[in-house]
Amino acid sequence: MHEASTWRQRLYVIIFHTDTPAGQRFDNLLLLTILASLVVVMLDSVESVFARYGELLTAVEWAFTLLFAVEYLVRLYCSPRPLKYAFSFYGLIDLLAVLPAFLALLFPEAQYLLIVRVIRMLRIFRVLKLTPYLSQANFLLVALRSSKQKIVVFLLSISTLIVVYGTLMYVIEGPQNDFTSIPKSIYWAVVTLTTVGFGDIVPVTVLGQAVATLVMITGYSIIAVPTGIFTAELASAMRGDLLSHACPRCAKDSHEPAAAFCSRCGSALFPPGEHEADAPANSHEAAAKK
Amino acid sequence: MHEASTWRQRLYVIIFHTDTPAGQRFDNLLLLTILASLVVVMLDSVESVFARYGELLTAVEWAFTLLFAVEYLVRLYCSPRPLKYAFSFYGLIDLLAVLPAFLALLFPEAQYLLIVRVIRMLRIFRVLKLTPYLSQANFLLVALRSSKQKIVVFLLSISTLIVVYGTLMYVIEGPQNDFTSIPKSIYWAVVTLTTVGFGDIVPVTVLGQAVATLVMITGYSIIAVPTGIFTAELASAMRGDLLSHACPRCAKDSHEPAAAFCSRCGSALFPPGEHEADAPANSHEAAAKK
């Protein structure tokens, strides 16, 4: 009983902690296994490969699935709080990496859902010691979050514009020129506005080409808007904050980044008196304050 | 009579105000109805659907149209100032959401104009309590407005460039390679410069491909210009609720919104000497200084 508990703890450290050599070896192995299983799923979809090695691939896929299933059960077993793990982000992903294989017994197409295993690859951040990188990602997320409102407004406006443009093109070009329905015309408007331009549907009438010109120039110009929003937010996130320093007289505690005087009461933030005295006790206090 | 007036008021609150529970329910219902009517208009344009459910869809469309017509009349009836509503932005949109159906009795194509109902969806900002978002939109508009001049200059220069490139390609490639006329070549230049690249018209001669290379590199490079303009303006708009007032001593000309003293030199921004005397001799000096 005690031994089992020790085993569980040892397993827990190996499986959940990356900072021990054993944990690191385990994570490396896991990532390679996931990668290999992804390659197998992909190859399985290539007809010429499937025709020759189909049965082998299916067998290998099942092997990987069983491996991941065992891993999932071990994780549940050794985790000190199994339920918390099971409903965590990684817990759900680990389950999703196994389930589709069993689902595929009923619906063959479900097998490709195994590709969700790619999400498990995000563990790579942990393995490659990329956690500082994640703080950078966090940085990006802050900028994204604070630009969320502007981006929602932007996307709603664009959606309205796209519906109007799409319908207009349907009316102008009509079914005889591949604009067979309003939804399809809206699809065309998205393809054009985002400057992707597949060319599977193109305007052929002069009026249609004129409207298309308008759509393209709109898309080309407003490519600026999300960029601008995001850049401005990121720059402001990177520039950081106002100067935090209580004014000695009025106690206003946040100032312009480069302020030398309080903008409310006009007194020097770093009084020259102290300066002239060459700040005798000062430096200690400053150090203490900090 | 009095009762009718009460009814009108109650209706007014329900229909025009979102901040009461009844008003909120009404707006939610309205948005769903608009969305449903949009879906019907779109489905109506899909041939296979129309073939099977054509008559049903037409009937439903008319039902929606009558519903919106009644809503429009009720809005006119219960609004305290009907004319002001009728000529407001939303009033016109509400009318436009109904008219095309009747117009379609004469010109069948007009029916698709019903898609303008999508603009009514902008009420969603109000329903989803997105009014703070609208202040963000306003923010974007400020940036757009103050970058208007630069963007006009940019668009005029680009238009000139596009006309020149388009004609050049017409001369080089000619009608035998799909560049059938100058307007069409200009359309091609727009498609290429905006990096959309449908591929319906492509250069085939060596010289044509060389010019196309030039067009593409131009477009790829100047994609920077509107972005740069907009970003710079947005950044300045976000910093922008600063106080614009030249400091009388050091001429620092932008300050914190509530600043009374210059944060650089500590002198009063609005010197009390001038202030008390209500600036008697002052104004001359100020004028002289300026």
Next chain:
Amino acid sequence: MHEASTWRQRLYVIIFHTDTPAGQRFDNLLLLTILASLVVVMLDSVESVFARYGELLTAVEWAFTLLFAVEYLVRLYCSPRPLKYAFSFYGLIDLLAVLPAFLALLFPEAQYLLIVRVIRMLRIFRVLKLTPYLSQANFLLVALRSSKQKIVVFLLSISTLIVVYGTLMYVIEGPQNDFTSIPKSIYWAVVTLTTVGFGDIVPVTVLGQAVATLVMITGYSIIAVPTGIFTAELASAMRGDLLSHACPRCAKDSHEPAAAFCSRCGSALFPPGEHEADAPANSHEAAAKK
């Protein structure tokens, strides 16, 4: 003789100055004429229109050409320094707007060069009182000029990359897959890297598609570089310059934008002595105001 001179002066004012009513009327008329002549040149290139109105269009074109020729001669006649005008930017453009018509007597294709008249449209800046806009354009040019070096380095690096990618694709895909020669493969690399993507030439081998993926991701990522360069320069151009104010002690005359003290000698740039003398009871009143 004297009368002629007066005429010349009057003509000079009408033709060269936009700020008189007569000059404005002349410029408006001129722009409309240029626009009309551009439309005629464009229509002339549309086969169906040419088939029906070919002779009429040719006649109208000649009429415009003669009109512009006369205008050019009048400009030469009434300008106080004809040679300076003739070799100015607008003088050369005015000549180029006429010459191709005569050239077309020898080489019919030259007729389309009449499209250079579009450059004359730049006078629109003057007519629409857009001269303040031009100062904005000047602003953009400053940013462009100061980012010139970085952009040259960028373009040279990209060109090298494109040549390498193009040749690689030629070796991989070969003539049997439309990559018929290295120059054409380079053209494909430009089309792909700039994210235009016509689709007239596409990789079909697996290796080719892998390299194409690389090219596309390169293009998608470095779309950032010119944007970033330009935006950074524009922002720095708009933020304007350092603080120009001679330090009262050491005479260092340019400082950080928000400097309160000289960073070289540490003396206050705007000494508090002056400050106190200027406004003695200052701080109380200022507090009261708040």
Next chain:
Amino acid sequence: MHEASTWRQRLYVIIFHTDTPAGQRFDNLLLLTILASLVVVMLDSVESVFARYGELLTAVEWAFTLLFAVEYLVRLYCSPRPLKYAFSFYGLIDLLAVLPAFLALLFPEAQYLLIVRVIRMLRIFRVLKLTPYLSQANFLLVALRSSKQKIVVFLLSISTLIVVYGTLMYVIEGPQNDFTSIPKSIYWAVVTLTTVGFGDIVPVTVLGQAVATLVMITGYSIIAVPTGIFTAELASAMRGDLLSHACPRCAKDSHEPAAAFCSRCGSALFPPGEHEADAPANSHEAAAKK
């Protein structure tokens, strides 16, 4: 023997130094030769040219190859430290510019690898006195390097997204609509997300077009992310040769490169108290050092 040494030195100056007239002439000639050899390699790949001038081109190519081989040997001979040159960047490039021709005797395709000669063109920076430009390039590299972390995070996230989108499209569209395998669907996802949009593979089912819409809007929106990252870094790099040193009193932590006093509070950045204690005669020495 002594004469040979002089010869070697003279050759060394001509070949390796651009700042003498003879060296400049040599470099100009070299660049022209490289350019000519590039043109020959390119022409050689154009079938119609090869058919007519094939033998001539082959001869010229061999001439260039021998020329470059001789140049390489001379460089090795006259360089004071031949091994260091041989393993330097330019040394390896110079070797690579010759080898493929001999390799092509065995594998004909290898001949096109001669295009690596294009990398030798980078010497153009030196010839055109573009070395200041290179400092600009260095500038760009600094911005790129400090944005590396964020870009790695971005690319990994995008890759995950692309794999998921690609597989989804394979499941939805299937082999009958050109999405023949998961790798090919991933290729399509890259083409679409980067807004290239060749149009060689396009979704035809309604659901597929809906997902494609999502992919395109994702690509169009996140085109912002690398731009934003890079711009923010470049802007900070351009501000970036500031002195990083926390002011002992107000903690302002970035100053003008040559600052001795804090521009915000006027206190000495390197207080003379500490200074004198540390190093008595210091200030003279510091001044001398500077």
